[in-house]
Amino acid sequence: MDYNYLAELLYPHIKTTPEDMEKKYPARDLPEGARVMRIAPSPTGYLHIGALYQAMANERSAHLSGGKFYFRIEDTDSKREVQGAAELFITMFGKYGIKFDEGAVIDGDDGNYGPYRQSQRTEIYQTFAKKLVQDGRAYPCFCTDEEIEAIRKQQEEAGDNPGYYGKYAKWRDASIEDIETALKEGKPYVIRLKSMGDASKRVKVTDAIKGELEFPQNEQDFVILKSNGTPPYHFAHAVDDHLMHTTHVMRGEEWVATLPWHVELFDALGFKRPVYCHTATLMKLDGGSKRKISKRKDPEADLAFYIKEGYPKDGLLEYVMTLLNSNFEDWRRANPTAPMTDFQFSFKKMSVSGALFDIQKLYDVCKDVVSRMTAEEVYENVTAWAKDNDPEFYELLEADKAYAVEILGIGRGGKKPRKDFGLWSEVKAYMGFFYDALFTGNKDYPENLDKAETKKILEKYVDIFDENDEQNVWFDRLKALADSEGYASDMKAYKQDPAAFKGSVADIAMMLRVAVTGKQVSPDTYCVMKILGKERVLGRISTAAAEL
C-alpha cells in the first residue's frame, strides 16, 4: 500500500508538515525543572468547582517551579458546546484571581502557542493525522453506526472485548481500491489509529499523584479524527500538549482508563510524553453515601453559587487548597498573614481518593479568612456582594462608608478577633440594627429576665447614661446600677451565692444589649452605643422600656 498516495487522497489541502509545526512552536525558554501546565476545560456549561481545584493545583505547581500556566479551551465538540461558556470561564477564573500567563482571552488569544481554542486548530491536527497516514499508522474507516453496533454484538456473543481492533477492524487493512471507491461514493469516514499494541502485554506509567500504574497495552484503533475533520479529546490532547510544550498534564482520574491510548499515540507521533497527574474526584455526601458532585443535582457544583451565596473568594480558595494539600491548614495556622502563594504546594500531598466537599468546613475557613481582614476590606467585599444581591443594604453601605467601616471594625484586629460571620450574606443580619431603616424593633430577651425588672432597669439607665464615658467608666456605672438594684456587680460573688441577688451585672448588660440591638448576640455593647450615639441609644432604650 502506498501510504503517501493515501495521505494525499485524504488530505490534498494539507500542505503543512509536522516539521513546520515544530518550527512554529519552538521549545520554551525556561529554566531547568520549570513546569508548563494548563487547564483545558470544555465549554459545556458553567464552571465546575472541580475546575477551580484543577486550576489552583496547576497554577501553583507551574509557578512554584518557575514555569508557565496557560488556558486552553477544548471546544472540539460543537454539539455539546454552550454559547458563551468559554467567556464565562474566563471571567469566573478572573473573579477568583486565577491568573494565566497565556491562553484564550475574551476576544482571542494571548500567547505564542495559540490558537488556544481547539476549534481553531483543525489544520494543525490534520497535519499530524496526515503524517500518521503517511507512516501507515492511521487509516480511514467508513463504518456506519450500524456496522459498529453489529461488531459490538458479535463481540458480545464471542465473549471478546468490545471495540474496534484487530480482526474486528474492518478497514484496517482495506485495499486502496476499496478506499477510493468509498471516497468516490462520498461516504463519511473517520481516521483511526492503527494500533500496534498487544493486550497481552503490559504498559507501565508513573503518575505523579497516583504512583505506578500498569495496564494491558492498547489495542484499540480509536478515532483520531472525526468525520467532520475535527479530533476527539485524545488526539487533540497529544498534539496540543506536545506543541504547547506542556510538561505535566493534570486531569481528572476518569482519564486513567485511556492512558494506554495516549501512551501509544505519543509514541506513534514521536512525541515525548508529559508527566501525568491524575486527580481524585470531588465528592459530596448524599443521603448515606458518597457520590460525585454532579452538575445537574448540586447547586454547589457551580462556582457562581459561591459568589451568589456570599462566600469570600479567599475562603473558597483556602478551603480548596486544604483539599488539595491537607497540610495547608497547618501551614496557615503557622503563617496567618502570609500570602497563599508562599505555601509549598506539592503533588505528593494530594489525596489519591475522592474527598468529600464539606461545606461546613468551608464555612469555618471562611470565618477565619474574614476575621483576618481589615474592616475596610470587609466593607469592600460586603458592598460588592450587596450591589448584586441586596440593593437595599447596598444603598445603606454606600451612603456612609465611614459609618459602616467603624461598625465592622468592632472587635477586629486583635489576637483574638471576633468571628461573627463567614459569608457576606450574613453581614446584614449581623449589623443591620445599626441602621434605623433595618432596625425592626423586635427584642429577643432571654427567658430568664423578668419583664418588669427589665423595664425598671432600662428606665433607670436612661438617667445615668453619659455618651462621653470611657469604657471602664461606662461599665462602672452598670455596676453601680447593679448594686443599687439588688444585682451582683461582682461576678465571683454572684457565682458563689446566686440566690442572694436578683441577678448579676451580666443580666443588666444583656437588658441593655437587647434593648439597643434587639439581639442577644452582638458586638460589644459599649462600642455599639458609642457608634449609635446618645440620641439613638436613649431613644431605643426608652421605647424598649415603654414596650415592656
Place this chain on the structure above:
RNA sequence: GGCCCGUUGGUCAAGCGGUCAAGACGGUGGCCUCUCACGCCGCAAUCGGGAGUUCGACCCUCCCACGGGUCACCA
C-alpha cells in the same frame, strides 16, 4: 462483566515495620468573659474483613468485601 484505582473517627486527614494512631471541621462537657462570638482545657469517635511474612504490622504479600472510574465520531 473486562480493565484500572481506592478503603485510617461522622467528614478532611497525618502516619510508610515498633506511635498512648497527629491535627482540623462537626459533636459534646467545662473554663474565661458584661452577653454572644473568640480563645483555652477536656471528652466521645478511626486503621473494611480474612489469611500470611515478621520477634513485631495501619504500614509488606495474597484473597475477599465494599466504593469509585472506564469500556463513544463527549470531554
